[in-house]
Amino acid sequence: MLTIGSLAKKTGTKVQTIRYYEQIGLMLEPGRTEGGQRRYGDDELDRLAFIRHARQLGFSLEAIRELLDLSDHPHRPCLEADAIARKQLKQVEQRLARLEALRTELMRMVQECSGGQTADCRVLEVLRDHSECLTDHDEIGA
Amino acid sequence: MLTIGSLAKKTGTKVQTIRYYEQIGLMLEPGRTEGGQRRYGDDELDRLAFIRHARQLGFSLEAIRELLDLSDHPHRPCLEADAIARKQLKQVEQRLARLEALRTELMRMVQECSGGQTADCRVLEVLRDHSECLTDHDEIGA
DNA sequence: CTTACACTCTCTAGCTACTAGAGGTTCAAC
DNA sequence: GTTGAACCTCTAGTAGCTAGAGAGTGTAAG
Structure with missing residues (x-):
């Protein structure tokens, strides 16, 4: 289980940016500790790594949202x-x-x-x- | 003498963007008509073309400002x-x-x-x- | 167990690089 | 001399973050 800080480090993202992605619905709401701190698993690490890479390639957040939807709803017709x-x-x-x-x-x-x-x-x-x-x-x- | 509109057309820039560049000091203040409208010469066309080109190449406005400074003060090393x-x-x-x-x-x-x-x-x-x-x-x- | 302190929380405000709109004025063609 | 496109300033909005305030949490050492 990763804290937001270590997730940030692993992906080269600012902590604030991760929270921002959650806020606009690009990152899903993660689990929390008793005290309310976010804890992330490997799926979230993958997702964030994808987002960051796509951003580096110049994709808008909207384009990234579409690509993520492809993977989130695998039972959609092709x-x-x-x-x-x-x-x-x-x-x-x-x-x-x-x-x-x-x-x-x-x-x-x-x-x-x-x-x-x-x-x-x-x-x-x-x-x-x-x-x-x-x-x-x-x-x-x- | 070019109006802001024709300068915009020639460089593929929005009129508002040209005024924005002036506002932040990237474009120098141009001459004006009696009535207060901006009129541009070829130097300004060059400068704006440079800025736009550099933007297309991924330079930040700050980097562009530096490059323009270099050209404005040509006795500095490259x-x-x-x-x-x-x-x-x-x-x-x-x-x-x-x-x-x-x-x-x-x-x-x-x-x-x-x-x-x-x-x-x-x-x-x-x-x-x-x-x-x-x-x-x-x-x-x- | 308690204290220290790095880390986290939310919220608000600021940043870059534009872009759009309101409301009014000027220029050039007819 | 009037029409209408293009111009003016000003304010506010956009995307995609980023920074700071002020308060709470987690962990490790004493």
Whole structure:
């Protein structure tokens, strides 16, 4: 049985954040001690690890909620789950494409920026350049 | 001379967001018409394009502020900007790896999920795995 | 058994990076 | 010279946390 603090440590989450996830219904209400302190089992550790990983991948809490629902209701017909999976897959692929473009730019930035002064530094120029970007105006936020 | 609206269109930014950037000091105060409306030149277009691009690359507004400072004061060494870029690159590469794992699993799920039930779904398991993550607890937020 | 103290509890308020709306003004085209 | 889209300021709301106040709990040493 884990205290909220050790669960936090194991998953790299702030204690407050775990309580927040419970509050908005992403984490289920855990068992409590006589005195009212939360105690967690391995299922909860898994669930929280999943949430944190998904967050690191840029999924919104709403998207994560959908994915968790897939696992919480295993007797649902597959069509529903399939639709959600397809939707998420599409998002994942968009995200991958953007991240790859991004990696390329960052790698170029790091390479070109070696030893000079800021005046010579291409970091700013690379990002300042808007010859390409002016055509793709998709959203930034998750 | 650009109105705030056309600047917004050119950079894929919301009008409100531009005013917000001005408010927090990321965008400098532009000239105004007699009637008090903002008018922008090409420098401001460049600056905003830079900010937006950097945001798309996952830089926080604070990191962007630092980068803009470097460009505003070009006689400082580039090391600082380089460090910021490297940090972002590392994060991007971590995210790419995890996203690829998730894509694989979602693809498998969509393929296999034809007639079965959610019970077979491995999506959660992929991200639930915390064998690696338990050692690297870097921040999520930019 | 009791005392120490790290940990937990709830609650409220603050943070970043926007976004939306109310209510009013300006600009440019007709 | 009037219409209407675009602009103005201001306030408040959003997601996803994060920090602090003030009080209670759990455990281990003395």
